[in-house]
Amino acid sequence: MSSELPDSRVPPEAEPASRLSRRTFIAVATATAAVGGGVVVVRNLVPGPSPLGTTPAETPPSGRVSLTVNGKRHTAEIDNRTSLLDLLREQLGLTGTKKGCDAGACGACTVLVDGRRVNACLALAVRLEGAEVTTIEGLAPGEDDDLHPLQQAFIEQDAFQCGYCTPGQIMSGVGCIREGHTGSREEIREWMSGNICRCGCYVQVVRAVEQAAGGK
Amino acid sequence: MHPFSYVKVSDIAGALAAGRRGGRYIAGGTMLVDLMRETVERPSTLVDxxxxxLRDVTVTARGGLRIGALVRMAEAAxxxxxxxxxxxxxxxxxxGASPQLRNMATIGGNIMQRTRCAYFRDVTAACNKRDPGSGCAALGGFNRTHAILGASDQCVATHPSDVAVAFAALEAIVRLVGPDGRRGVAFADFLLPPGSTPEREQAVRPGELITAVEIPALxxxxxxGYLKVSDRRSYEFALTSAAVALHVRGGVIREAKVAAGGVGTVPWKxxxxxxxxxxxRPSEALWAEAARLAAEGARPLAHNKFKIELLKRAVERQLRIVGGTA
Known part of the structure; x- marks a missing residue:
């Protein structure tokens, strides 16, 4: 635990110098991550082991987290900066959950954590010890070709074009139905508003959620 | 995102000890993680x-309501x-926000929100809130969504929260615990207008922790009720909003609590x-006359003059919705 007193609500005093030093730091940090990880270029990439020549002080603080994803227990060593989204996609190979804005503004990364729909991009994985996570891969009931009723409804209602937002839409729709906000199309629209669809399939998405909620 | 240490605490004493060592508290994390990714926030230690x-909603001895700081937005609503x-x-x-975000974000975190001013989030832009003394890019920039009330020559950013507007209207009290003990701060004194120190946004002392927001009995x-006017119908910050509470007895308004959002650097009572x-006595004429006073002291910027009329109309409409007409 650090003994510094950052209180980052109060930014440092010397403006031009601090801005320069921050940029320098980012450049150095990026280079380190690229050498250390050498895997995929994502901003909060999970770095691999420290490269030779770096001192322990330069190793990003990391931790271990055990959580259940789609009924299966996982234990992972992670950089503290790793989001649940990156843990799922980069370490557990569950790429069904999509990265859209990476800022909580689009809903493409929606998953269920302990039964509640959340934005996986804003959830730090290190905080999820013991959590139960459900992703699009874990939604269908069995191992065979059975689909979850909402997945089936998305097909029947033609509720996607490019499909990028679809896993998030479906996980959000499952949350919406569980929360009971499907009393009318108007209500579904409002309670599905955290999921953006650039293809503009909103009318069909609402119908799909309505269909699945009705068949419950 | 800059590297940080992480510690999870199990009681308030542990939290305060970690806070005293310089740790930054994290609850829902929806704002903090986002701003850390943008490197606007750079805490060296997160204290979970x-x-x-702090998860309870309780009725206070005096008949008010106490909402624990860790009650999620969805749960409180x-x-x-x-x-x-x-x-x-x-x-x-x-x-406010989206169903997903409301499942994560907490009441305490909501009132600790920082502005959504695009220049604040852009680390290459001048911003006195983020880098004191660097200037304000919004003053001469694209300031359609910015404040018409409470601004200074240092900062014109609005406060983004919706529920904080309701708290301001109802004259809530923020309960805090810190190294020097417990205290309560009136909501009007909790969120700070920018003045000459725009980097100070809340009256929270170093190491202090919000425990609850208390609504006094009325x-x-x-x-x-609350009315929100924004560019999108949902999942968008307010251009203008109005929180209204009225106590009418014997055909006469005995108590009125009114505040506006989206127009001030802080929720505007x-x-x-x-x-x-x-x-x-409630009447159409009264709503119109009262609402005309809503924009007193407003000073528009180059792109947000429309907010003056919008504010008056929003207040008038919400007075009518809540108060009806006798």
């Missing part, structure tokens, strides 16, 4: 307070007591509107 016993006694709070919560029956209402 999500296990602290749906709570039967909140819905029944202060609909303005439930409505403001449900008109005379009953009390009718209340409207005492002139309240004074105009108290002692009067």
């Amino acid at each position: 307070i999500s296990a602290l016993p 749906a709570h039967p007591k909140v819905r029944a006694t202060y609909p303005v709070i439930s409505q403001a919560l449900e008109l 005379p009953r029956p009390l009718r209340s 409207l005492p002139a509107v309240e004074r105009r209402l108290i002692g009067e």
Whole structure:
């Protein structure tokens, strides 16, 4: 635990110098991550082991987290900066959950954590010890070709074009139905508003959620 | 995102000890993680307070309502007591963010929110809130969404929260615990207008922790509600909003609580509107006359003059919705 007193609500005093030093730091940090990880270029990439020549002080603080994803227990060593989204996609190979804005503004990364729909991009994985996570891969009931009723409804209602937002839409729709906000199309629209669809399939998405909620 | 150490605490004493060592508290994390990714926020230690016993909504001895700091937005909005006694709070919560974000974000974190000014988020832009003394890119920039009330020559950013507007209207009290003990801060003193120190946004002392937001008891029956006007119908910050609570007895308005959002650097309490209402009988003419006082002292920027008229109309409409006409 650090003994510094950052209180980052109060930014440092010397403006031009601090801005320069921050940029320098980012450049150095990026280079380190690229050498250390050498895997995929994502901003909060999970770095691999420290490269030779770096001192322990330069190793990003990391931790271990055990959580259940789609009924299966996982234990992972992670950089503290790793989001649940990156843990799922980069370490557990569950790429069904999509990265859209990476800022909580689009809903493409929606998953269920302990039964509640959340934005996986804003959830730090290190905080999820013991959590139960459900992703699009874990939604269908069995191992065979059975689909979850909402997945089936998305097909029947033609509720996607490019499909990028679809896993998030479906996980959000499952949350919406569980929360009971499907009393009318108007209500579904409002309670599905955290999921953006650039293809503009909103009318069909609402119908799909309505269909699945009705068949419950 | 800059590297940080992480510690999870299980009780308030542990949280305060970690806070005293310079740790930054994290609850829902929806704002903090986002701003850390943008490198606007660079805490060296995160102190996870999500296990602290601050999750209850309770009725206070005096008949007010106490909402624990870690109650999630979704939980607070749906709570039967909140819905029944202060609909303005439930409505403001449900008109904010998205269902996913409301499942994560907490009441304490909500009132610790930082501005959504695009120049604040852009680390290459001048911003006195982020880098004191660097200037304000919004003053001469694209300032359509910025403040018409409470701004200074240092900062014109609005406060983004909806529920904070309801808290301001209802004159909530923020309960805090810190190294020097417990204290309560009136909501009007909790969020700070920019003045010459725009980097200071809340009256929270180093190491202090919000434990609850308390709504004082108000005379009953009390009718209340929240109106939000934004560019998108949902999942968008307010251009203007109005929180109204009225106590009408014997055909006369005995108590009026009114505040506006999206127009001020902090949630904007409207005492002139309240004074105009108290002692009067509800009528269409009264709503219009009172609402005319809503924009007193407004100073528009190059792109947001429209907010003056929008604010008056929003207040008038919400007075009509809540107060009806006798």
